[in-house]
Amino acid sequence: MSEGAGDDDAVVFAYLKLEGPRFQGRGMPVNSVAEVAQFREAVFTVARRMYLDENPDRQRLPGNFDEAFDLRLIEVEAGSAVPKLLLNLTKIRDLPDGPSWENALSRAVPALAVIVLGLTGTSVEPGTNTVALSPKELTVVAKLGSTLGTAESMVFADTAQNPNPTVLDVAARIVMREAVRVPLAPPADRAITVTGVIEELDGAAGHFRLRAEDSSLIQVRLSPDRPGLAEVAKRHLAPDGVTAPDVAVTGIVDVPDGERVRLLRDVTQIELVRTMWEKVLVDKLTTISELEPGWWGPESVPPDATALLHVQELIPVLGRLDIAFAIASTPEGSIVIEWSRDGTTFVAEIEPDDQMYLYRGGDNYEDRESPFDATTLVAFAESGRLR
Amino acid sequence: MTAAHDSDAEPTQLTDEAEVLRRQVHPSWVKADGTPMSTAFRPGRADENQMSTLRERVPANEAHRRHVEAGLESAGTWGVLVGSAHAGGAVALDDAGIDGNPPDHASIDCRSMGKGAKERLGEALRDEAVTRGCLFVAPRVDTTS
Numbered sequence: 001m002s003e004g005a006g007d008d009d010a011v012v013f014a015y016l017k018l019e020g021p022r023f024q025g026r027g028m029p030v031n032s033v034a035e036v037a038q039f040r041e042a043v044f045t046v047a048r049r050m051y052l053d054e055n056p057d058r059q060r061l062p063g064n065f066d067e068a069f070d071l072r073l074i075e076v077e078a079g080s081a082v083p084k085l086l087l088n089l090t091k092i093r094d095l096p097d098g099p100s101w102e103n104a105l106s107r108a109v110p111a112l113a114v115i116v117l118g119l120t121g122t123s124v125e126p127g128t129n130t131v132a133l134s135p136k137e138l139t140v141v142a143k144l145g146s147t148l149g150t151a152e153s154m155v156f157a158d159t160a161q162n163p164n165p166t167v168l169d170v171a172a173r174i175v176m177r178e179a180v181r182v183p184l185a186p187p188a189d190r191a192i193t194v195t196g197v198i199e200e201l202d203g204a205a206g207h208f209r210l211r212a213e214d215s216s217l218i219q220v221r222l223s224p225d226r227p228g229l230a231e232v233a234k235r236h237l238a239p240d241g242v243t244a245p246d247v248a249v250t251g252i253v254d255v256p257d258g259e260r261v262r263l264l265r266d267v268t269q270i271e272l273v274r275t276m277w278e279k280v281l282v283d284k285l286t287t288i289s290e291l292e293p294g295w296w297g298p299e300s301v302p303p304d305a306t307a308l309l310h311v312q313e314l315i316p317v318l319g320r321l322d323i324a325f326a327i328a329s330t331p332e333g334s335i336v337i338e339w340s341r342d343g344t345t346f347v348a349e350i351e352p353d354d355q356m357y358l359y360r361g362g363d364n365y366e367d368r369e370s371p372f373d374a375t376t377l378v379a380f381a382e383s384g385r386l387r
Numbered sequence: 388m389t390a391a392h393d394s395d396a397e398p399t400q401l402t403d404e405a406e407v408l409r410r411q412v413h414p415s416w417v418k419a420d421g422t423p424m425s426t427a428f429r430p431g432r433a434d435e436n437q438m439s440t441l442r443e444r445v446p447a448n449e450a451h452r453r454h455v456e457a458g459l460e461s462a463g464t465w466g467v468l469v470g471s472a473h474a475g476g477a478v479a480l481d482d483a484g485i486d487g488n489p490p491d492h493a494s495i496d497c498r499s500m501g502k503g504a505k506e507r508l509g510e511a512l513r514d515e516a517v518t519r520g521c522l523f524v525a526p527r528v529d530t531t532s
Contacts, residue, residue, distance in 0.1 A: 280419070288415050296413055296459065299433040326418040328426050331433035338424045345425060345510045357502065361425075361510045367503040 013071055013087035014043070014109045015160040020152030023081035031147065033073070035154060036083050038143050040071050045140040046115065047108035049131050051101060056216065059262065065101050068092045109158040113166040115141055119179045120172040134255075135180075142180040145173045190257070193250045194218060194264060195273055197238045203230040208237075210249055210264070220249055221265040232270045246274040278319030281327060285311055288329045300331035304352035307335040310372060311350060317378055325381075337377075341384055348377050358386055398482035401493060404470030408440035408479065408493050409450035409522065411461040422517045423465060429509030430497050436505070438495035440467055442481065445491045447522035453489065455525075464523040465516040467495065475508035476500050 016039055022029055047069070048061050068091040075084045087105070092098045111131045118130060119141070133141065145154045150170045157165035168176070196212040206222040206229075222229045238244025251267035291302045311327060318325055318337070326338045330349070334357075337348040345361035356372040358380050359365065368386050370376070380386060416427040430438040441450045447464040454461045469479040472495045483492040495512075497505050 284415075291415070297434065297439075301433070324419065326424050328413075328415050328424055330426060330431055332431045336424065336426050338418075338426065347425065347506060359503065359506045361507065363507075365503055365507045365510075367506065369502070 009090045009093075010072075010086045010088050012159075013085045013105075014039075015155075015157045015162065015165065016083055016085060017155040017165075018081035018083075018148070018152065019155060020149060022149070022152060027076050028081035028083065032081065034147050035145065036073055036085070038146065039154075039156065040069075042112055042141050042144055043071075043105070043108045044069055045133070045137050046112045046131055047101075047104040049133055049137060050107060050111060051104040053131070054104070055097075055100065059217070059219065062095070062097060062101075064091070064095060068095055068098070068101065069105060109156065112141065113157065116144070116166050116168065116172075116176065119176040120168075121175055121179070122172075132259075138180045142177050144168055144176075148173070189252045189254050191250060192253055192261070192264070193248050193269075194261065195246055195248045197244045198233055198236050198247060198270075199238055201230075201233050201237050203234055206230060208233050212261075213246075216260065218261055219263045220251065220267055221263070223251075223266045223268050226268050229267065229270055236270065236272065243276055245272055245276050246279070247271060248273050274316075275319045277322075277325065278315055281315045281319055281325060282312075284327050285315065288327070288335070291329055296331040301333045303329035303335055304333040304350075306354060307333070307350040307352060310374065311335050311337070314374060314377065317374075318381060321381060323381065337381075339381070344384070346380070346384060348380060350377075360384060360386060396485050398480035398485060398494070398496075401469045401479040401481055404468070404473065406443045406469045406479075407466040407519070407522075408443060408469060408472075408495075409445055409447055410438070410440045410465050410467045410516070411451065411454045411459070412463060412465055414460055414462040417462045421521075423462075423513055425506070425509040425513040427465070427509075428467065428512035428516065429505050430495065436496070436498045436500075437480075437482075438467075438477075438497065440493045440495060442483075442491045442493050451523050451525055457489075461525055463521050463525045466519045466522050467512050468515060471512055471515050472508070475511050476504050477508055 016036065018028060018032055018035060023032070044066065051061065051065075052058060070088040070091050072086045072088060073083045074086050076082065077084060089102065092102045092105070095101060114130050115133065119138070145168045148154060148170075153167055153169040155165045155167050194210060194212050196210045196218070199209045199211055201208040206224065208220050210218045210220050212218055222233070236245050236247050248271045249264060249267055250269040251264040253261050253264055255261060285308065288303055289308055293301055295302070323339050323341070328336050328338075330336055333352045335350045339346050347357070347359040347361070349357040349359075350372055351357065354372050355369060356377060357367065357369050358377070359367040366386050410428065412423045412427040416424045418424060428438065430436045441453070445453075451461055451464045472479045477500065478496040480494045480496050482488050482494050483490050497508065500508070
């Protein structure tokens with residue numbers, strides 16, 4: 001932030017100067033105060049973007065952050081329109097996460113300068129970090145100097161001592177507005193499909209939150225033309241955010257490819273990708289595949305690789321049978337799949353020599369040994385019958 | 388903990404049908420509901436078809452401690468009734484100190500049983516163990532399945 005002024009709770013915030021014949025007299029024309037307000041809006045827009053990018057768990061700026069950016073015009077230095085701006089820090093520091101907001105504000109003016117240099121076609125030093133603003137946010141920046149005449153300029157920097165302040169003369173303003181006008185054309189809506197887990201459903205309002213596979217959170221709005229989708233979403237809801245199926249949600253976004261998706265609207269399709277049981281079985285298979293020699297005594301061996309592969313290929317089918325399968329390895333390296341139905345225990349054991357053992361329990365148990373055959377095993381799981 | 392090798396001793400059949408032997412269950416054999424799979428109560432080639440347990444005189448938590456101290460994992464101690472082992476066609480033997488077995492060791496000998504019979508025995512012993520309840524639950528049990 002700029003150098004401190006006398007008040008411990010306020011600091012001089014940025015250096016701003018308006019140049020031109022109109023600003024030679026005492027003070028500054030009343031109608032040019034709008035430029036100070038627009039400068040404040042541009043800085044706020046950049047700081048807001050920086051804060052949200054650095055706090056990806058937040059969808060919006062926390063309440064009172066806008067109000068806490070309390071920038072005050074306390075005087076105009078004699079001889080030129082140099083409005084002295086003080087930032088009241090008290091409100092910021094009283095906020096939860098106030099330090100993060102204060103930090104973003106302290107970096108916003110230099111970041112704004114880099115953005116403006118980029119828009120005006122001025123080269124910046126390689127490696128200079130730049131904040132990526134949306135088209136809507138860029139329009140706020142492009143309004144800087146919009147009330148100034150052709151012979152007038154706006155000069156700004158983080159401090160008065162900065163040897164290279166940013167100068168927005170008429171030429172730079174024209175280039176900047178032309179540059180912003182191109183991306184301002186609304187990006188074409190495009191349909192995408194995102195896979196994740198459904199959290200926090202509001203079926204009546206037709207929206208839910210999707211936790212995508214990259215852990216980002218996306219607000220999802222269902223298409224009003226698909227009234228049944230709310231029920232589909234409800235079926236696949238994760239009450240604890242974990243034990244739920246993976247679904248593929250198809251809808252419309254208006255951000256370019258590669259930009260982070262925050263809102264998926266007009267959703268027309270929710271498809272089951274991976275059931276909860278599939279996910280549980282995959283997790284378990286991963287655990288037992290890591291068993292090492294001797295895991296259950298000196299003669300015990302890790303699970304057979306071929307048996308593991310067979311089970312891995314079976315999981316997408318078994319996971320959709322709505323049966324609570326349990327899988328484990330035996331000390332001999334077989335993979336055992338066990339389940340029960342109506343009090344009867346069923347076992348399918350895939351052995352290291354690519355043999356398969358099927359067992360239906362109870363006092364009158366039945367069993368069968370044969371070469372491994374996935375179709376037979378799945379049929380046994382579905383029907384409970386060996387023949 | 389080592390056991391003296393006694394090449395002259397012979398295992399002796401347990402006769403108290405009410406004795407509840409101590410069986411350790413590997414964490415990967417515990418289902419999502421916290422109960423063990425029947426696999427946990429069925430021997431195989433790796434243990435020469437003799438399921439390993441400890442005598443009832445060993446407290447359940449002590450049985451678990453000895454197992455873990457030997458470098459093995461266990462989700463907890465479950466009970467195996469001698470009478471049920473016999474009823475299922477197996478023989479419960481005290482073979483402590485024989486062929487390197489630790490003190491208080493007992494085997495559920497299934498060497499004469501076919502695969503189906505062993506599977507059935509495992510199922511029956513598991514069902515009974517579940518009814519009795521886990522005798523000792525190890526801290527941080529892996530209950531995924």
